[in-house]
Amino acid sequence: MPETLNERILTGVPVSGGSVLGVCHRLADKRFTRVKGNPGEEAVALRNAISRAGKELEELSAGLDRLAAEILEFQQVLLEDDDLLEPVFSRIDSGESADGAWAAVFAGEIAEYQAADDEYMAARAADLGDLRDRVLRALSAPQSAGDTPPDGAIVVAGDLTPSAFLELDWTRLSGAALGAGSATSHVSILARARGVTMVVGLGELDETPSGATLALDGRTGTMIVAPSSETRARFQERIAQEAGLKAQEAEIARKPAITRAGRKIRVLVNVDDPSILDTLDPDICDGIGLTRTEFLFSEGPPDEETQLQAYETIVRWANGRPVTIRTLDAGGDKPVPGVTLDGEQNPFLGVRGLRLSLLDRSLFRVQLRAIARAARLGPVKLMVPMVTAPFELEEAREELDLAIAELSKEGLAHARPECGIMIETPAAALTAADWDADFYSIGSNDLIQYVTACARDNPNLAKLADPCNPAVLELIGRTVAAGKARGVEVSLCGDMASSPELVPLLLSLGLECFSVAPAQVGPVKLAISSTEGDMANGE
Amino acid sequence: MSEAASNIEWITASAMIVDETGLHARPAVKLTKLAKTFEASVEIRSQAQDRWVNAKSPNAVMKLKAAYNTPLLIRASGPDAAAAAEALADLVERNFDA
Numbered sequence: 140m141p142e143t144l145n146e147r148i149l150t151g152v153p154v155s156g157g158s159v160l161g162v163c164h165r166l167a168d169k170r171f172t173r174v175k176g177n178p179g180e181e182a183v184a185l186r187n188a189i190s191r192a193g194k195e196l197e198e199l200s201a202g203l204d205r206l207a208a209e210i211l212e213f214q215q216v217l218l219e220d221d222d223l224l225e226p227v228f229s230r231i232d233s234g235e236s237a238d239g240a241w242a243a244v245f246a247g248e249i250a251e252y253q254a255a256d257d258e259y260m261a262a263r264a265a266d267l268g269d270l271r272d273r274v275l276r277a278l279s280a281p282q283s284a285g286d287t288p289p290d291g292a293i294v295v296a297g298d299l300t301p302s303a304f305l306e307l308d309w310t311r312l313s314g315a316a317l318g319a320g321s322a323t324s325h326v327s328i329l330a331r332a333r334g335v336t337m338v339v340g341l342g343e344l345d346e347t348p349s350g351a352t353l354a355l356d357g358r359t360g361t362m363i364v365a366p367s368s369e370t371r372a373r374f375q376e377r378i379a380q381e382a383g384l385k386a387q388e389a390e391i392a393r394k395p396a397i398t399r400a401g402r403k404i405r406v407l408v409n410v411d412d413p414s415i416l417d418t419l420d421p422d423i424c425d426g427i428g429l430t431r432t433e434f435l436f437s438e439g440p441p442d443e444e445t446q447l448q449a450y451e452t453i454v455r456w457a458n459g460r461p462v463t464i465r466t467l468d469a470g471g472d473k474p475v476p477g478v479t480l481d482g483e484q485n486p487f488l489g490v491r492g493l494r495l496s497l498l499d500r501s502l503f504r505v506q507l508r509a510i511a512r513a514a515r516l517g518p519v520k521l522m523v524p525m526v527t528a529p530f531e532l533e534e535a536r537e538e539l540d541l542a543i544a545e546l547s548k549e550g551l552a553h554a555r556p557e558c559g560i561m562i563e564t565p566a567a568a569l570t571a572a573d574w575d576a577d578f579y580s581i582g583s584n585d586l587i588q589y590v591t592a593c594a595r596d597n598p599n600l601a602k603l604a605d606p607c608n609p610a611v612l613e614l615i616g617r618t619v620a621a622g623k624a625r626g627v628e629v630s631l632c633g634d635m636a637s638s639p640e641l642v643p644l645l646l647s648l649g650l651e652c653f654s655v656a657p658a659q660v661g662p663v664k665l666a667i668s669s670t671e672g673d674m675a676n677g678e
Numbered sequence: 679m680s681e682a683a684s685n686i687e688w689i690t691a692s693a694m695i696v697d698e699t700g701l702h703a704r705p706a707v708k709l710t711k712l713a714k715t716f717e718a719s720v721e722i723r724s725q726a727q728d729r730w731v732n733a734k735s736p737n738a739v740m741k742l743k744a745a746y747n748t749p750l751l752i753r754a755s756g757p758d759a760a761a762a763a764e765a766l767a768d769l770v771e772r773n774f775d776a
Binding site: 209210213216223251255257260263266 | 702703704706707710711732734735736737738740741743
């Protein structure tokens, strides 16, 4: 068959899921081709695009807090800046395309802002870049309503933001293939939590058009464009096998996790948005080892009642099992409009996690109050992220004391949560024994990033950002030992815990508590039950 | 702005920038929005530079980078020039109603 000749194999980074077959659906990204008209048509096209961009900005800022809206307002007024637009239209008059003229003028302006050698002006250059792209998108995407992928499609895009990922209904899609990204980027975490088959870091995807048949393998990270009938048959066979394995995993998920040597291991789940609990049976886990509260902040800081409702939903779902709630872990690659600082040169080493909470105490207080109030319904553990020195935990505890004193005074029912830390930095891992923490939870994604000096969102460093780097394993082992010496719990809530192939290694380091993506409970329990896991290295 | 600028009658004003960050995005937006409510041509310049820029262009005002504690010079020409110059100077002096 001639189609064999057309088969193309692309290799990326595996994120989650198994084998799927489906039709390619390309999501609009920044790069587009459009057909150029005459100068009159081009000028009209640009005017329409500018007006559409203005409307989009207006709609966007309606849902935002004041600070975020003001940032957008600067972009809005630029669309009405005659001095800025005049050179664009004169380029169009002399025969340039609308997108070409727009991009060229903005390139010059952006360069001027960047050359200002002023952090504030450089940050405004990013605003200009944002505006440039918005108008370019408006120029080349006349109908965005037709962008809904058909059932069973494999979504293909250059990159996908967490919000764009969450807007899609993954229960009726087969998978996602992205040109950019890494296994630890946030969109990958979301995909893994939901068991969505995803491959990232595939590179250039220009020659993968909508409508093409795709075979995607979330275990090996390969994508086959226009697969031959042989390849398709191979995938269909694998899909059937995986369905059998899935049934086995679903069965073992309901049982306690015990190694072959009889060691009992606790398996908890990570929660990002409480809606994920709707389809999850609490009986498959020993509690919630990590609640990522960032989901509450996607549109700016939520008030106490909004937070309380979300936390109560989670605690009620857990039905007496422990629930660990992590305080806001914004910053780094998770900016929150109106909360995180703009213009940091190196946000991963900047004001993120608890550092941000301690900088904005009133914001922190609201969250601590909501957590303490939810704790009246069940065992809640409060966890602070991104710490390097014990005094940070002390300051967080002092804030918790103040929040609890307020609640007592106001007569609001509450309970004091245990207070533990995330081990994400080499400093915290090396000094774990010195902290007066009620528990430790190893955030392996950030720990790997900081130990190997590899940004977690950089696909070029995927090989170096190795969870099995001996320095990473040494720090995990030390943390486990420190917890045992102090008699407090040590869990691991990063992606390492969700990887069945790493289970034997983590058991050998003495780890007895895994907090995993909900979709990984079965696979991880299966791996635990098939590992010897004796106490040789554990005690 | 234009080559004929030297023949234009300008009404001038000036005001001190009291915001510590200088003339940044939010004040620039307020200033241009106010300037646009007048028919008159309105231009501003910072003391550090000789170049006048269109006060109705947020991009131009932004790039002026007028600094904290320096006077902002304002000039206006046209039917409501006096009112325009006064209103803009007022806004700067009120620290853009921050």
